[in-house]
Amino acid sequence: MSTTTRRLAATALATALGTAALSACGGGSGDGSAAEDSGKPAQKTVTLVSHDSFAVTDAVIKEFEQQSGYTVQVLKSGDAGTALNQEILTKGSPRGDVFFGVDNTLLSRALDNGIFTAYEAKGLDTVKPEFVLDAQHRVTPVDSGDICVNYDKAYFADKGIAPPQTLDDLAKPEYKDLLVVENAATSSPGLGFLLATVGKYGEEGWKDYWAKLKANGVEVVDGWEQAYNERFSGSAGGRKAKGDRPLVVSYASSPPVEVLYAEPQPAEAPTGVATGTCFRQTEFAGLLKGAKNEAGGKALIDFMIGKKFQEDMPLKMFVNPVVKDAQLPELFTKHGAVVEKPETVAPDTIAKNREQWVKTWTSLVVK
Amino acid sequence: MAVPLAFFGVFFAYPVTAIVGRGLKTDAGWQLGRIGEVLAEPGIAGVLWFTVWQALASTVLTLLVALPAAYVFARLDFPGKQVLRAVVTIPFVLPTVVVGTAFLALVGRGGLTEELWGVRLDTTVWAILLAHVFFNYAVVVRTVGGLWAQLDPRQEEAARVLGAGRLAAWRQVTLPALAPAVAAAAVMVFLFTFTSFGVVQILGGPAYATLEVEVYRQTAQLLDLSTAAVLTLVQFAAVAGILAVHAWTVRRRERALRLVDPALTAHRPRGAGQRLLLGGVLLTVALLIVLPLGVLVERSFDTPGGHGTGYYEALAQAGSGGGTFLVPPLEAVGNSLEYALAATGIALLVGGLAAAALTRRAGPFVRGFDALLMLPLGVSAVTVGFGFLITLDEPPLDLRTSWILVPLAQALVGVPFVVRTMLPVLRAVDERLREAAAVLGASPLRAWREVDLPLVRRALLVAAGFAFAVSLGEFGATVFIARADRPTLPVAVARLLGRAGDLNYGQAMALSTVLMLVCAAALLVLERLRPDKTSGEF
Numbered sequence: 001m002s003t004t005t006r007r008l009a010a011t012a013l014a015t016a017l018g019t020a021a022l023s024a025c026g027g028g029s030g031d032g033s034a035a036e037d038s039g040k041p042a043q044k045t046v047t048l049v050s051h052d053s054f055a056v057t058d059a060v061i062k063e064f065e066q067q068s069g070y071t072v073q074v075l076k077s078g079d080a081g082t083a084l085n086q087e088i089l090t091k092g093s094p095r096g097d098v099f100f101g102v103d104n105t106l107l108s109r110a111l112d113n114g115i116f117t118a119y120e121a122k123g124l125d126t127v128k129p130e131f132v133l134d135a136q137h138r139v140t141p142v143d144s145g146d147i148c149v150n151y152d153k154a155y156f157a158d159k160g161i162a163p164p165q166t167l168d169d170l171a172k173p174e175y176k177d178l179l180v181v182e183n184a185a186t187s188s189p190g191l192g193f194l195l196a197t198v199g200k201y202g203e204e205g206w207k208d209y210w211a212k213l214k215a216n217g218v219e220v221v222d223g224w225e226q227a228y229n230e231r232f233s234g235s236a237g238g239r240k241a242k243g244d245r246p247l248v249v250s251y252a253s254s255p256p257v258e259v260l261y262a263e264p265q266p267a268e269a270p271t272g273v274a275t276g277t278c279f280r281q282t283e284f285a286g287l288l289k290g291a292k293n294e295a296g297g298k299a300l301i302d303f304m305i306g307k308k309f310q311e312d313m314p315l316k317m318f319v320n321p322v323v324k325d326a327q328l329p330e331l332f333t334k335h336g337a338v339v340e341k342p343e344t345v346a347p348d349t350i351a352k353n354r355e356q357w358v359k360t361w362t363s364l365v366v367k
Numbered sequence: 368m369a370v371p372l373a374f375f376g377v378f379f380a381y382p383v384t385a386i387v388g389r390g391l392k393t394d395a396g397w398q399l400g401r402i403g404e405v406l407a408e409p410g411i412a413g414v415l416w417f418t419v420w421q422a423l424a425s426t427v428l429t430l431l432v433a434l435p436a437a438y439v440f441a442r443l444d445f446p447g448k449q450v451l452r453a454v455v456t457i458p459f460v461l462p463t464v465v466v467g468t469a470f471l472a473l474v475g476r477g478g479l480t481e482e483l484w485g486v487r488l489d490t491t492v493w494a495i496l497l498a499h500v501f502f503n504y505a506v507v508v509r510t511v512g513g514l515w516a517q518l519d520p521r522q523e524e525a526a527r528v529l530g531a532g533r534l535a536a537w538r539q540v541t542l543p544a545l546a547p548a549v550a551a552a553a554v555m556v557f558l559f560t561f562t563s564f565g566v567v568q569i570l571g572g573p574a575y576a577t578l579e580v581e582v583y584r585q586t587a588q589l590l591d592l593s594t595a596a597v598l599t600l601v602q603f604a605a606v607a608g609i610l611a612v613h614a615w616t617v618r619r620r621e622r623a624l625r626l627v628d629p630a631l632t633a634h635r636p637r638g639a640g641q642r643l644l645l646g647g648v649l650l651t652v653a654l655l656i657v658l659p660l661g662v663l664v665e666r667s668f669d670t671p672g673g674h675g676t677g678y679y680e681a682l683a684q685a686g687s688g689g690g691t692f693l694v695p696p697l698e699a700v701g702n703s704l705e706y707a708l709a710a711t712g713i714a715l716l717v718g719g720l721a722a723a724a725l726t727r728r729a730g731p732f733v734r735g736f737d738a739l740l741m742l743p744l745g746v747s748a749v750t751v752g753f754g755f756l757i758t759l760d761e762p763p764l765d766l767r768t769s770w771i772l773v774p775l776a777q778a779l780v781g782v783p784f785v786v787r788t789m790l791p792v793l794r795a796v797d798e799r800l801r802e803a804a805a806v807l808g809a810s811p812l813r814a815w816r817e818v819d820l821p822l823v824r825r826a827l828l829v830a831a832g833f834a835f836a837v838s839l840g841e842f843g844a845t846v847f848i849a850r851a852d853r854p855t856l857p858v859a860v861a862r863l864l865g866r867a868g869d870l871n872y873g874q875a876m877a878l879s880t881v882l883m884l885v886c887a888a889a890l891l892v893l894e895r896l897r898p899d900k901t902s903g904e905f
Contacts, residue, residue, distance in 0.1 A: 085588075222573050
């Protein structure tokens with residue numbers, strides 16, 4: 001639609017909207033938030049667009065605001081895939097200045113669509129080099145986490161069998177009918193786990209492996225919430241929902257979270273991690289092309305790989321820092337798993353094959 | 368008429384057209400060939416088939432289960448009737464993300480059906496069908512029951528006096544009067560189940576997908592806009608077809624019926640048959656609706672140290688250190704209420720004006736407009752949400768980061784309810800009163816204020832209540848556009864459920880219970896305000 005028509009449509013509506021807005025405010029519901037939008041000059045606000053899992057401690061953000069003089073506004077919209085797709089759709093006229101939350105499974109889609117402006121963050125030299133996947137610095141790595149099979153410690157202790165450790169183990173008869181996974185087509189841990197098997201068994205071999213998993217009674221549900229909170233017998237939600245699957249695809253950081261959000265906190269996490277089943281996910285932030293506040297966006301990215309932010313992430317987003325000298329909280333070192341050899345697949349390979357793999361997987365496992 | 372038209376033009380037609388256009392139009396022009404290609408894809412035919420038959424099955428099942436209840440609520444008097452009518456409506460306005468969890472406790476693993484008969488229904492199509500009955504029960508009870516209560520029983524009695532048998536009298540007198548309402552309810556249920564999203568995702572597992580689920584997957588996950596656009600068009604065509612049927616049944620219903628005060632038609636149950644029926648309906652309501660909701664409440668109190676209010680206390684404290692919400696979860700209650708109030712204001716304004724316009728004019732254009740107002744109920748939230756993103760991006764309409772976007776999106780869903788509730792009442796206003804006012808020199812506005820307003824005040828309140836409740840529970844569109852610092856209740860619940868840990872899960876249940884109570888309170892107030900004589904369809 002041309003700009004003129006757009007303007008016309010907009011003007012035609014202005015009256016209607018004006019009345020609507022008035023009636024809304026008259027209802028006592030306007031509550032100053034409109035003033036919040038327009039009260040400050042635009043260049044003093046820096047807007048971060050992210051997915052629903054983004055979280056940061058207030059004090060940390062305040063520190064950035066005091067240092068830089070900018071006010072931070074956060075927009076969250078849906079899961080990681082949805083949030084990224086929204087950025088692609090609004091390319092050139094973004095809602096914010098920085099996008100955080102594109103991971104290595106979707107990185108190529110973001111880069112191919114050219115939504116980011118290259119910016120080499122100050123302090124990038126402190127980031128472990130294995131995480132820097134884009135040589136042009138259109139994106140900056142911020143955190144990493146592992147998608148792994150979690151197990152219910154009590155279940156395996158009761159039965160007197162050792163919990164599985166590797167992907168091979170999961171196909172063994174003693175673990176028949178125990179595993180629940182997420183749909184690779186709709187869930188990011190589901191896709192991550194599929195990629196772990198691709199990384200381990202190769203671009204052809206993974207199909208045989210999944211045929212074995214299927215024969216061994218793997219169950220697929222749509223999302224992480226259902227798998228973890230409903231079906232998994234080791235999680236707090238799953239115990240209440242009488243979950244009957246002691247193995248689930250979740251994160252290496254899930255056991256510490258089970259400890260943190262329990263009252264009183266148990267001495268030991270109720271769940272463990274099968275460290276030979278992991279796929280490593282790295283999340284990136286990038287300066288959006290067409291950002292209204294480029295300087296602010298750059299400052300925010302610098303801050304995100306600064307020590308303060310990096311050390312805040314583990315207990316807020318339950319991910320690992322990417323900078324060399326960041327300390328992990330005790331909760332993580334005590335209850336979390338160290339994954340020595342996670343599976344990885346190059347972003348380009350993922351981009352080229354993702355659709356086909358997911359389609360094949362769906363016909364193999366779901367239908 | 369101008370305001371509702373502009374509203375729908377800018378906040379519905381324009382965004383939806385733009386996002387569909389983005390999918391189907393390339394530099395080389397319109398890619399209409401994609402329609403054939405997509406429809407020919409092997410998976411799509413299966414999705415279409417499943418969408419249609421599960422909606423048909425859900426509709427039939429809902430009618431079977433809910434029609435006896437419509438009779439009971441209309442014609443029998445029993446203690447707690449008002450409360451119960453509010454209770455059966457709660458599922459209809461609760462977000463599926465919450466109810467799916469509770470419903471699983473009934474038919475899922477370790478649920479009641481498994482304990483009693485060893486039957487587990489999760490990830491089967493039965494779970495989907497039962498959940499659809501659960502969600503749409505109120506549509507039938509309110510639509511059919513509302514009319515049934517106002518039918519004059521003396522007409523049937525007269526037929527019997529004239530020698531007709533009991534069954535014949537019912538078939539020849541009551542059934543024809545009721546049939547259009549039953550048809551309208553069936554159409555509504557079909558529409559809601561045809562576009563089912565959350566229920567199918569949560570209860571059906573990955574093997575089942577409706578068109579709506581597929582549109583979401585293609586848009587939000589795969590960014591395959593052309594496939595999504597084709598599917599949106601298919602759904603659009605289907606929904607338009609359903610609405611055409613709906614408009615037809617509405618028109619047929621508008622023949623004169625002698626309506627009476629519902630309070631005069633209801634009586635205490637008489638005889639074993641009626642008592643049995645009442646008992647059966649109460650049992651169904653208890654098992655199908657109260658039980659799943661009860662499970663939710665029970666879990667919200669089920670703390671590790673025994674039953675207590677720990678999760679509610681945590682809700683009040685959480686967020687003081689910042690983090691996921693940036694505001695304490697209980698502030699989400701405030702946000703939800705504010706958004707819902709604003710949405711109600713917009714929906715009343717737009718819907719009220721539309722209903723007024725529809726009352727004054729007639730003809731095919733107006734009927735088309737009537738159907739158009741229902742379309743947002745049948746179009747995927749993700750389509751509307753993504754459409755907002757690519758259209759409302761330039762001043763003066765760069766609303767993408769503004770708080771007003773949430774109530775605007777919610778109002779889109781609220782307007783159809785306002786129109787449906789107000790229209791029958793407005794049509795019942797005697798035109799001669801308005802003419803008399805005009806003759807006496809009143810301006811149209813004054814005539815409206817002096818004649819229409821007093822007559823429709825209560826219908827307006829009922830409509831407001833519905834728009835409010837629907838806005839409160841709206842999740843699909845809100846999740847894409849809610850600002851991080853001002854999450855609504857359903858969004859906050861979803862965020863809590865997205866994390867591991869006992870406290871998060873417990874707080875999600877507690878917050879769901881709060882949402883339920885707020886909904887129930889709104890609906891109870893609504894019950895009190897119900898107009899005596901004529902009420903709308905809901």
